Amino acid sequence: MKVTATLGFFLLGMLTSNQAKSRLPQVFLNHFYVVIDSTTYKDIEQSPFLRREFAVTERRTTVRTDRSYTGLYFYGTNTYFEFFDVASDTSRQVGFSGIALGVDQSGELQAVAKELSANFPLDQETITRQYNGKQLPWFYDGKLKDFPLGSSLAVWFMEYHPSFLGEWNPQPGGRNQGISRKQILQRYAAVLKDVPAKPYFEDVVALTVAVNDQSRKKLAELGKLLGYSERIVGSAVVLKGPDMEVRLIPQTEVSVAVNRAMKSPVPWASAGVHENLPRV
Numbered sequence: 001m002k003v004t005a006t007l008g009f010f011l012l013g014m015l016t017s018n019q020a021k022s023r024l025p026q027v028f029l030n031h032f033y034v035v036i037d038s039t040t041y042k043d044i045e046q047s048p049f050l051r052r053e054f055a056v057t058e059r060r061t062t063v064r065t066d067r068s069y070t071g072l073y074f075y076g077t078n079t080y081f082e083f084f085d086v087a088s089d090t091s092r093q094v095g096f097s098g099i100a101l102g103v104d105q106s107g108e109l110q111a112v113a114k115e116l117s118a119n120f121p122l123d124q125e126t127i128t129r130q131y132n133g134k135q136l137p138w139f140y141d142g143k144l145k146d147f148p149l150g151s152s153l154a155v156w157f158m159e160y161h162p163s164f165l166g167e168w169n170p171q172p173g174g175r176n177q178g179i180s181r182k183q184i185l186q187r188y189a190a191v192l193k194d195v196p197a198k199p200y201f202e203d204v205v206a207l208t209v210a211v212n213d214q215s216r217k218k219l220a221e222l223g224k225l226l227g228y229s230e231r232i233v234g235s236a237v238v239l240k241g242p243d244m245e246v247r248l249i250p251q252t253e254v255s256v257a258v259n260r261a262m263k264s265p266v267p268w269a270s271a272g273v274h275e276n277l278p279r280v
Helices: 038-045 048-054 108-116 181-190 213-225 267-271
Strands: 028-036 056-063 068-075 080-085 097-102 122-131 134-144 153-160 206-211 229-233 236-240 245-250 254-257 273-276
Touching: 028 038, 038 068, 038 080, 048 056, 056 122, 056 181, 068 181, 108 122, 108 134, 108 153, 108 213, 206 213, 213 229, 213 236, 213 245
Parallel strands: 028 080, 097 153, 206 245, 254 273
Antiparallel strands: 028 097, 056 068, 068 080, 122 134, 134 153, 229 236, 236 245
C-alpha cells in the first residue's frame, strides 16, 4: 500500500518523474519537511496510531557542525518526511518547508551540479552529524543559489557520504557500506526500538504545493533539466520524476478586514493571509 502525502500550503514547490535524453543520473525525492504550529506538532507526537502503527518514526535531535534541530521523523522505504515545531525554531514560520532531492550512486551529485551549472548553480558543502561525541560526514549538500527570493520553501540536492554507514551505528555482521536512500533508512530503522511490524507508510509518492507564478516557472524549468515530464491538469502544473510527482497549484491569498492597526505581525501572514488595515 502506498501513502500519498498531499501538502497544500502557501509556499513554493518542486519535483517529479520521467528521465529524458539528458546525461543526468536519475534524481529522486529524498524527503520533505514542514514547520507546523505547536498544537498540531503535539497532536502528531502524541498520536498512538501515527507513532506506533502508521510508520517507523522517531523524535530526533540532530546535532551538526553548523546547526542543531529537533523534529518528528516518519521513515518509509526510500523516502521520509519530518515535522518541526515552530516554537523550537524561531528562524522559521508556520508553513515554511523544504524538499530535498537525492541521488543513489556515488558521484552523481557532481554530475547533477555540472549539468545544472549554467541555469541552476549549486552551493556545495559536506554536512556532518554527531555520533558518540564526534562529528561524522553525513551527506554532500547542494543548495540552489538562484531559488526565487522571498520563498518560504527550501530546495536542495543530497548525496550520502560513503563512510556514513560504516561510522554511524555500524551493525555487527551487517552491511556497513552504501549511499542509497533505502540503505540509509534501513539503518535509521535498525537502531530504533518498538518499530511497527507492518507499517502503513511505504513512500511519499506525490506532493501538492501552492506556488506563485515566478516559482512555478523556475521549478518547471528545473524539472525539465532533470528529465521530469510535465503536464497541465486544470490550473495545476504536474511534474513527474522517477519515483514521485509534484502538483504545483496557484498560490492563493486571503484578505481579512480589521477595525484597527495591530501592533505586531499576525501568525497567519506567512500562510498567505494578510490583514487589511483600516483607512484613516
